[in-house]
Amino acid sequence: MTKVDLLSLPMEELSLYIETLGEKKFRAQQIFQWVQKGVKHIDDMSNLSKDFREKLEEESYITNIKIAESYTSKLDGTKKYLFLLEDNHIIEGVVMSYKHGLTACLSSQVGCGMGCSFCASTTRGLLRHLKAGEMIDQILTMQADLGERISNIVLMGSGEPLHNFKEVMAFLKIVNDPKGINIGNRHITLSTCGLVPEIKKLADMQIPINLAISLHAPNDEIRRQTMPVAQRYSIKELIDSCRYYLERNNRRITFEYALIKDFNDKPAHAEELANLLKGLLCHVNLIPVNPIDEKRFQRSKQDFIKNFEKILLKRGVETTVRREMGADIDAACGQLRNRYLKDNE
Numbered sequence: 001m002t003k004v005d006l007l008s009l010p011m012e013e014l015s016l017y018i019e020t021l022g023e024k025k026f027r028a029q030q031i032f033q034w035v036q037k038g039v040k041h042i043d044d045m046s047n048l049s050k051d052f053r054e055k056l057e058e059e060s061y062i063t064n065i066k067i068a069e070s071y072t073s074k075l076d077g078t079k080k081y082l083f084l085l086e087d088n089h090i091i092e093g094v095v096m097s098y099k100h101g102l103t104a105c106l107s108s109q110v111g112c113g114m115g116c117s118f119c120a121s122t123t124r125g126l127l128r129h130l131k132a133g134e135m136i137d138q139i140l141t142m143q144a145d146l147g148e149r150i151s152n153i154v155l156m157g158s159g160e161p162l163h164n165f166k167e168v169m170a171f172l173k174i175v176n177d178p179k180g181i182n183i184g185n186r187h188i189t190l191s192t193c194g195l196v197p198e199i200k201k202l203a204d205m206q207i208p209i210n211l212a213i214s215l216h217a218p219n220d221e222i223r224r225q226t227m228p229v230a231q232r233y234s235i236k237e238l239i240d241s242c243r244y245y246l247e248r249n250n251r252r253i254t255f256e257y258a259l260i261k262d263f264n265d266k267p268a269h270a271e272e273l274a275n276l277l278k279g280l281l282c283h284v285n286l287i288p289v290n291p292i293d294e295k296r297f298q299r300s301k302q303d304f305i306k307n308f309e310k311i312l313l314k315r316g317v318e319t320t321v322r323r324e325m326g327a328d329i330d331a332a333c334g335q336l337r338n339r340y341l342k343d344n345e
Contacts, residue, residue: 004060096325108167109129130159154191190209194238
């Protein structure tokens with residue numbers, strides 16, 4: 001018998017599940033509040049009867065991830081976690097401190113199957129999707145460790161969130177619930193490499209989260225050299241899906257653009273990118289690429305980065321250069337997990 005993970009169920013699904021056990025709906029609210037507080041043992045839910053707790057123990061469980069390792073940056077206080085899942089897989093999470101509060105970068109999959117050649121998360125492929133509860137528990141575990149509330153979330157860790165669509169949508173419902181962690185949709189950013197059908201599907205759901213698109217190239221020729229997803233969906237199809245998203249949500253889209261030396265960082269590329277994004281409600285986030293042992297790419301020189309930004313701004317495209325966080329603790333996606341796995345092979 002497959003047990004049900006109580007932490008992975010949004011309130012309405014939890015209510016239906018509790019009814020199948022012959023209990024009243026209000027019990028679901030009690031259980032939801034317990035698991036969202038971080039309770040890991042059903043027997044600790046003191047306002048449930050002993051008989052009901054025993055029944056829950058037989059039918060269900062609560063996801064319980066552990067901190068395998070953690071590192072704190074001496075440069076900016078960024079904290080990087082390696083989490084051990086119950087099946088012994090390893091995932092990563094990061095907490096960054098800003099003036100507006102703590103931002104958690106979460107993983108949505110164990111590894112990633114998208115194969116982007118400048119990203120360390122893809123070097124070992126996709127092992128499995130995370131359950132909604134495993135995403136929620138990253139937040140709960142970080143908060144318990146830090147003793148502080150996390151106020152912002154970015155789904156930019158290992159994995160492609162829209163590839164794990166069902167569980168990520170359940171996660172968004174759970175994390176946004178006022179009776180739970182209660183992080184508002186406008187404080188949540190989902191980053192995708194550009195799965196066009198799923199972007200349109202997300203647009204139709206009209207959830208007011210922030211959408212970030214990993215673009216990294218101004219044309220198909222360049223994008224196909226680094227991002228296998230570009231073989232499936234052209235830049236035109238991707239931009240059309242972004243226009244559809246804007247029509248349905250009117251929420252500014254962020255385009256992430258990793259600058260790679262002598263590859264996509266020339267002035268002509270900046271001009272082409274400005275033309276591509278003309279008229280879109282958007283913001284470009286320039287990212288000096290992180291050197292990866294297994295990859296051949298190097299980051300652009302500082303003067304190229306500044307010039308690229310200057311061209312975009314001059315062309316009316318809102319642009320910033322991402323502030324590098326946790327550089328001394330391998331805080332970029334996949335780097336720390338790869339090192340851990342190498343050390344434990």
